[in-house]
Every structure is written in C-alpha cells, then in structure tokens.
Amino acid sequence: MDRNSTPSRRERPAKPALTRAGIVATAVDVMRAEGVERVTMRRLAKELDTGPASLYVYVKDTEELHAAMLDELLAEVDLGDGGAGEWRDRLWAVLGSYRSVLFAQPSLARVALVTRLSGPHYLAVVEAVLALLDEGGMPPGQAAWAVDVLLLIATATAVETGGRQEKPGAEREHDVLVESLAGLSAETHPYIAALGPDLVSGPGPSRVRWAFDVLLNGALSTARPPIEEHR
Amino acid sequence: MDRNSTPSRRERPAKPALTRAGIVATAVDVMRAEGVERVTMRRLAKELDTGPASLYVYVKDTEELHAAMLDELLAEVDLGDGGAGEWRDRLWAVLGSYRSVLFAQPSLARVALVTRLSGPHYLAVVEAVLALLDEGGMPPGQAAWAVDVLLLIATATAVETGGRQEKPGAEREHDVLVESLAGLSAETHPYIAALGPDLVSGPGPSRVRWAFDVLLNGALSTARPPIEEHR
DNA sequence: ACCTGAACACCGTTCAAGT
DNA sequence: ACCTGAACACCGTTCAAGT
Numbered sequence: 001m002d003r004n005s006t007p008s009r010r011e012r013p014a015k016p017a018l019t020r021a022g023i024v025a026t027a028v029d030v031m032r033a034e035g036v037e038r039v040t041m042r043r044l045a046k047e048l049d050t051g052p053a054s055l056y057v058y059v060k061d062t063e064e065l066h067a068a069m070l071d072e073l074l075a076e077v078d079l080g081d082g083g084a085g086e087w088r089d090r091l092w093a094v095l096g097s098y099r100s101v102l103f104a105q106p107s108l109a110r111v112a113l114v115t116r117l118s119g120p121h122y123l124a125v126v127e128a129v130l131a132l133l134d135e136g137g138m139p140p141g142q143a144a145w146a147v148d149v150l151l152l153i154a155t156a157t158a159v160e161t162g163g164r165q166e167k168p169g170a171e172r173e174h175d176v177l178v179e180s181l182a183g184l185s186a187e188t189h190p191y192i193a194a195l196g197p198d199l200v201s202g203p204g205p206s207r208v209r210w211a212f213d214v215l216l217n218g219a220l221s222t223a224r225p226p227i228e229e230h231r
Numbered sequence: 232m233d234r235n236s237t238p239s240r241r242e243r244p245a246k247p248a249l250t251r252a253g254i255v256a257t258a259v260d261v262m263r264a265e266g267v268e269r270v271t272m273r274r275l276a277k278e279l280d281t282g283p284a285s286l287y288v289y290v291k292d293t294e295e296l297h298a299a300m301l302d303e304l305l306a307e308v309d310l311g312d313g314g315a316g317e318w319r320d321r322l323w324a325v326l327g328s329y330r331s332v333l334f335a336q337p338s339l340a341r342v343a344l345v346t347r348l349s350g351p352h353y354l355a356v357v358e359a360v361l362a363l364l365d366e367g368g369m370p371p372g373q374a375a376w377a378v379d380v381l382l383l384i385a386t387a388t389a390v391e392t393g394g395r396q397e398k399p400g401a402e403r404e405h406d407v408l409v410e411s412l413a414g415l416s417a418e419t420h421p422y423i424a425a426l427g428p429d430l431v432s433g434p435g436p437s438r439v440r441w442a443f444d445v446l447l448n449g450a451l452s453t454a455r456p457p458i459e460e461h462r
Numbered sequence: 463a464c465c466t467g468a469a470c471a472c473c474g475t476t477c478a479a480g481t
Numbered sequence: 482a483c484c485t486g487a488a489c490a491c492c493g494t495t496c497a498a499g500t
Contacts, residue, residue, distance in 0.1 A: 110344075110345050113341075113344045113345065113387070114341050114344065114345070114390065116391075116405060116407075116408050117408075118407050118408040118411040118412075119411075123411065123412075123415065123420065123423065126423060126430075127419075127420045127421075127422055127423050130422035130423065130426070131422055134422060140425065140426060140429075141429065143422075143426075144426045144429045144430045145438055145441060145442065146445070147430070149384065149442055149445070152383070152384070152387050153380065153383070156344070156383050156387075159345065160347075174347060176347075176349050177347050177348075177349040180349040180350075180354065181349075181354075184354065188358075189354065189358045190358075191358055191361035191362055191365060191374075192354065192357060192358050192361065194371065195361070195371060195374075195375045198371075198372065198375045199357075199375045199378075206456045207376055209456070210376060210453065210455055210456060211376065211380055213449070213453050214377070214380070214446060214449035214450050214453045215445065215446065215449055216449070217448070217449040217452055217453050218444070218445035218446055218447070218448040218449025218450070218452075219445050219449070221448055221449075221452075222441065222444050222445045222448050224441055225437045225440070225441060
C-alpha cells in the first residue's frame with residue numbers, strides 16, 4: 001500500500017534535470033506534435049517547466065537548436081549497410097530514405113537548406129553516400145564535390161513536395177505559379193509557353209530519380225578542374 | 232489657379248500614397264540599408280509613416296513581401312540578350328549574374344531556396360536559361376527539368392558563400408564543421424577522413440563551374456523517363 | 463474602398479541575482 | 482556551476498471602427 005508515502009518523488013511528469021539531449025528530445029516531441037514553428041525557446045521552456053533563459057546554458061540559439069533537432073531526425077535514415085544490389089540502386093535507396101525523413105517535416109527540412117549541418121547523423125549519411133560513389137568508381141575528387149549537390153537536391157525536393165501538403169496556403173502558392181505561367185504570352189516567353197505545365201509538374205518520383213541520374217552521370221564523366229587557391 | 236495655396240500638401244518627404252510597388256520599393260531600400268531581417272511589417276510601416284495593418288491591403292503576408300522584394304532584385308540579372316560566344320559560356324554568364332545578385336543579399340536569397348518564385352523577373356531568368364539550353368541542343372523535356380536544378384544550385388551556392396561573410400557567426404559555423412570532420416576517426420568514417428578538407432572547401436568559382444558542367448553534361452546525356460501520372 | 467489604432471498572442475536574448 | 486525572473490526590444494496578424 002502506501003507506495004506514495006513519499007510524495008516528493010515522481011510528480012506526474014517528474015521534472016527531469018535539464019540536459020542538452022533532454023532539451024533536444026523534448027523539442028523533437030513538440031515538433032512532431034505541433035510543427036517546427038511552435039518549437040520556440042519560450043514554448044520549449046514552458047514544456048520543460050522552466051524559464052527560457054535556462055535553455056541558453058545548453059543551446060547557443062534557436063538556429064543551433066533546430067540544427068540539433070534535424071540531426072536527431074536523421075538518425076532514422078536507412079543507410080542500407082550491407083545491402084545487396086547495384087551501387088546506384090543502393091544510393092538511390094539511401095537518398096530516398098533521407099528524403100522521406102525530411103519529407104515528414106518539411107519546415108525543419110528548410111533548416112538543412114539554409115544551415116551548414118555537421119551533426120553525427122548527417123555525417124553518417126555523407127559517409128554512406130561517399131562509400132557508394134566510390135563503389136561506383138567515381139574518382140574521390142569528383143565524389144567530394146558531388147555529395148554536396150546530391151544531398152542538396154534530395155533536400156530541396158523534399159522541402160518542395162513536403163511543403164505542398166503541409167499548409168493549405170502551399171496549394172495556392174503552386175497555383176499562383178501555374179497562373180503566372182499561363183498568363184505569359186508565347187511572344188515574350190516562347191520557351192516557357194512551349195513547355196507549359198511540364199515546367200512545373202513538381203518533383204514526382206521519376207523526376208527526382210532523373211535528377212539523381214543526371215548528377216551521377218555528369219559527375220562520373222566530368223573531370224574536376226585543377227585545384228585553385230581557396231579561402 | 233492657386234492650386235498650391237493650401238499648405239497642407241507636400242510636407243517634407245511628402246508621404247506618398249500607399250501602393251504595392253511603393254511598399255516593395257521601400258522594403259528593398261530598408262533591406263539594402265539594414266538587411267532583410269529588419270524588413271518587418273512593423274518596421275516597414277514605420278518607414279512609410281503608417282500602421283502595420285495598412286500594409287495588409289497590398290501584401291498578403293511577410294513571406295509574400297519577401298518574395299516580391301526578391302523579384303525586384305532579380306531585375307538586375309544580366310540576361311545577356313544577344314550576347315556573343317558559345318551557348319555554354321553565355322549560360323554560365325547568366326547564372327553567374329543571377330548568383331551575384333543573390334550573393335549580395337544572402338538572407339533574402341534564402342527566400343529563393345524556400346519559396347516557389349513566380350515573379351516576372353524570375354520568369355525572365357527561366358526563359359533566358361531555357362533559350363540557351365535549347366541553343367545547346369538539349370531536348371525540351373530534359374531542359375524543362377534541368378532549369379530548376381540549375382537555378383537551385385546557383386541559389387544554394389550563393390547562399391552558402393554569401394552567408395559566410397555576412398554574419399560573424401558564419402565563420403564559426405564553418406569551423407564547427409571542419410572541427411567535426413577532423414574529430415572523426417578514419418576507422419568509422421574512412422571516406423570522409425580520406426577526402427579531408429576537400430570535402431568542405433566551399434563553393435569557390437571553379438567548384439561552382441564544375442557543378443554546372445556536371446549538370447549540363449548529365450542533362451544532355453540522360454534521357455527522361457516516360458511521363459508518369461502526376462498531381 | 464481604403465486605412466488605421468489598438469489589441470491579441472506571441473517572439474529571442476541578456477543580465478543581474480540567486481542557489 | 483547552474484538556473485532563473487524579469488526586463489528589453491521587438492514580432493505577425495486581425496478586427497472593429499473610422500473616413
């Protein structure tokens with residue numbers, strides 16, 4: 001009986017000690033429940049039953065928090081270790097997994113477009129992609145530059161498609177573009193007019209796959225220029 | 232006569248009537264002077280000597296305003312009409328001009344990464360790129376899909392390089408990545424370790440040029456899959 | 463119609479002070 | 482050291498009311 005004789009311990013959520021990992025985990029929870037835009041320092045502080053200032057002990061600022069959340073999410077990417085099949089298909093699978101993780105959280109995916117990521121899970125993705133490019137015989141110098149573009153395309157298409165169904169306004173954002181295109185005369189914009197809706201059909205699976213193949217084919221066949229002075 | 236006998240007209244800056252174009256133009260001014268992050272509805276209303284609510288008559292929301300500002304900026308892109316030279320070099324010039332316009336205003340450039348643009352100046356860029364791809368003999372179906380990726384890369388590299396020197400924190404953001412990379416053991420991340428700083432050297436001119444050539448070569452040589460159901 | 467004051471419901475970040 | 486209340490300096494957007 002009286003298992004509650006000491007009432008001090010274990011209040012309902014048993015306010016846990018603040019740690020960076022705990023903060024990021026809670027942030028991810030709030031994001032899944034309410035969307036990234038609601039993951040603010042103040043909202044998060046409330047969730048953790050403290051004041052916003054306390055978070056700054058563990059997190060530099062909001063941007064860094066969002067980057068950490070994103071890396072947390074990237075833990076779910078299936079890197080296809082030891083999978084079978086041709087390297088190109090396995091690469092396609094890894095990038096597809098990366099895309100679908102971002103896809104589920106498009107507004108966080110924007111972070112990946114705008115911030116330089118450097119978390120462990122992101123680096124694991126980079127390593128996996130590099131391994132597959134090597135397996136495909138791509139020279140290391142070309143692979144080093146190709147991996148960025150590959151992940152850029154994966155991210156951007158995830159943002160684009162994912163954003164579409166998230167907010168109701170996005171449907172219209174697309175319609176605005178379609179309308180703009182329809183309103184153009186073939187006189188001033190012959191090429192756009194000629195292509196019509198094909199220009200704007202959005203990144204369906206086969207379009208994304210085509211973009212990957214373009215990049216792979218191009219990167220395999222295009223020699224890198226000699227190294228320049230940089231920085 | 233005496234049309235100016237009433238002194239009510241023309242106080243110092245002669246508070247101009249609100250128009251959409253005027254609002255956007257002022258917004259661009261504020262941006263050039265203080266950066267995009269300071270272009271808020273409230274700040275802009277102050278500049279225009281009115282209340283924030285008034286702006287909503289002409290502008291849907293902040294995102295739409297930013298997109299309009301960006302399109303305004305894109306008026307400066309040199310489309311190289313009637314220029315001489317090989318199509319590939321002229322395309323490189325157009326994309327370079329597009330990049331340098333965004334480069335000057337990296338935080339606005341992020342808008343281009345995250346929003347579907349549809350302004351007249353953006354469409355002029357698309358039309359120019361399509362014309363050059365056609366001149367280069369790229370089949371229309373491939374060109375329609377390539378133009379997006381080309382502009383995506385141009386935008387992303389502008390954001391990356393431009394963001395670097397804008398805010399002081401960005402220097403360190405890059406250093407964080409370099410450190411992360413250096414901290415990785417060759418055991419767990421052999422490919423990253425082998426490539427080292429090459430992976431992270433940032434988009435210098437030759438690297439961007441290489442990416443364009445990769446894309447062009449790939450898009451020229453990669454057939455499009457048959458059209459799928461979309462929407 | 464066009465414009466606006468005021469209100470609603472929030473923000474990020476810092477800092478002096480506490481434990 | 483770690484944590485925090487309170488403050489500073491802002492936000493976007495809506496709406497009822499005015500002209």
